[in-house]
Amino acid sequence: MAIFACFVRLAFLGASLAALFTRRGGKDRGSFAPDHCKVRASPSRTEPSPLRGTRLLRMMCPMADDRRQFCSDNEAGIHPRVMEAIAEANRGHVPSYGGDPLTAAVHDRFREIFGPETVTQLVFNGTAANVVAAAGAVDAWQAVVSARTSHIHIDECGAIERFAGCRVLVVESEDGKLDPACLEQVPEGHAEPHQSKPRLLSITQATELGTVYTLGELRALADAVHERGWLLHMDGARLANAAASLGVGLRAVTADAGVDLLSFGGTKCGLMVGEAVVYFDPSLADRLAYVHKQGLQLASKMRFLSAQFLALLEDDLWLRIASHANAMARRLHDAVHDLPGLRISRPTQASAVFARVPLDRLETLRRLARFAVWDEESGEVRWMASWDTTEEDVDDFALTLRSVLG
Numbered sequence: 190m191a192i193f194a195c196f197v198r199l200a201f202l203g204a205s206l207a208a209l210f211t212r213r214g215g216k217d218r219g220s221f222a223p224d225h226c227k228v229r230a231s232p233s234r235t236e237p238s239p240l241r242g243t244r245l246l247r248m249m250c251p252m253a254d255d256r257r258q259f260c261s262d263n264e265a266g267i268h269p270r271v272m273e274a275i276a277e278a279n280r281g282h283v284p285s286y287g288g289d290p291l292t293a294a295v296h297d298r299f300r301e302i303f304g305p306e307t308v309t310q311l312v313f314n315g316t317a318a319n320v321v322a323a324a325g326a327v328d329a330w331q332a333v334v335s336a337r338t339s340h341i342h343i344d345e346c347g348a349i350e351r352f353a354g355c356r357v358l359v360v361e362s363e364d365g366k367l368d369p370a371c372l373e374q375v376p377e378g379h380a381e382p383h384q385s386k387p388r389l390l391s392i393t394q395a396t397e398l399g400t401v402y403t404l405g406e407l408r409a410l411a412d413a414v415h416e417r418g419w420l421l422h423m424d425g426a427r428l429a430n431a432a433a434s435l436g437v438g439l440r441a442v443t444a445d446a447g448v449d450l451l452s453f454g455g456t457k458c459g460l461m462v463g464e465a466v467v468y469f470d471p472s473l474a475d476r477l478a479y480v481h482k483q484g485l486q487l488a489s490k491m492r493f494l495s496a497q498f499l500a501l502l503e504d505d506l507w508l509r510i511a512s513h514a515n516a517m518a519r520r521l522h523d524a525v526h527d528l529p530g531l532r533i534s535r536p537t538q539a540s541a542v543f544a545r546v547p548l549d550r551l552e553t554l555r556r557l558a559r560f561a562v563w564d565e566e567s568g569e570v571r572w573m574a575s576w577d578t579t580e581e582d583v584d585d586f587a588l589t590l591r592s593v594l595g
């Protein structure tokens with residue numbers, strides 16, 4: 190049976206490849222114009238053929254088409270300016286492991302934006318940013334505190350517990366946000382040394398539920414955290430969206446609001462890969478370089494991470510990207526909020542719309558579009574806009590929702 194299935198797959202692959210080189214014309218996405226089908230003679234055969242590569246990918250992987258979904262900003266591609274920056278960095282040999290001029294420039298840029306004491310390390314993904322940020326500041330006998338809805342608690346497979354080696358204690362929150370009163374939920378100072386000692390409060394901005402802390406809320410929380418002798422960490426995987434939503438700069442919403450450590454998101458803001466761990470207190474920075482290396486995050490070809498961040502931070506590209514995604518989420522919200530049976534379930538404050546849809550329509554919707562179902566039981570869904578979401582995408586999707594729910 191398995192051998193038969195294998196033959197069928199090989200036959201399909203063969204037919205697909207044959208079709209790739211012989212198909213003529215056609216209007217649908219999978220068909221190709223004659224010019225592109227010719228197998229050219231040498232020497233041009235040795236030239237890279239991006240078109241042919243793309244088509245091959247599309248034939249083998251039906252999801253790789255031009256449609257944009259509302260599932261996640263992680264699904265979006267790379268912003269063209271970031272792509273250019275990677276290509277521009279792809280020249281010659283430069284010192285490795287961050288000894289290159291682009292990495293020096295990116296450190297300068299972070300200091301310019303966040304203040305002269307800022308210490309930064311670039312990492313590969315958001316989980317790594319949170320782990321490295323925490324591991325550089327917390328000992329194994331201490332604890333990280335976060336909302337029950339936090340990415341570090343739900344979606345990072347215990348990475349902090351494993352790699353920072355400490356506990357993560359969770360507290361209940363409203364719409365993903367914590368306030369000083371929430372901290373009363375954390376048992377502290379009793380039964381020492383039998384219990385882990387809280388050391389770091391980790392909050393997310395914008396939150397996992399699409400909400401945004403105001404500057405006043407951040408300041409109140411930072412004061413409460415510091416009174417306890419803890420540190421405030423911000424998971425800023427979507428920090429750009431939060432800053433754009435508040436209409437403030439990156440420093441105002443972090444260092445100036447009392448944040449001590451930051452995971453600054455790049456991937457959800459148009460980068461191919463890359464996030465930054467940013468420490469605002471240099472006395473915490475001693476361990477960071479070692480944790481960064483030991484935590485598998487010291488890229489030998491660091492220049493390519495650095496080039497992307499330089500592009501993102503140049504001429505406020507981050508702000509344009511984030512403002513656009515937020516505006517697309519707002520457009521979607523406005524287009525669908527009054528559909529029968531649909532209820533907006535969280536305030537739309539950044540790039541995500543959360544809603545409850547009738548359970549008996551969920552399956553039909555899922556067949557028509559890809560999006561995140563947040564809670565199967567209540568029918569809560571998340572629709573997320575990205576840097577490349579267009580007004581047309583939003584209007585088409587709203588029309589789809591109207592046709593199913595209206």
Ligand SMILES: Cc1ncc(COP(=O)(O)O)c(C=O)c1O
Nearest residue numbers: 314315316317340393397424426
């Ligand atoms: C709030 C938040 N933090 C961190 C991350 C980073 O995760 P990853 O390690 O998948 O890049 C994500 C990804 O979706 C996120 O939503």
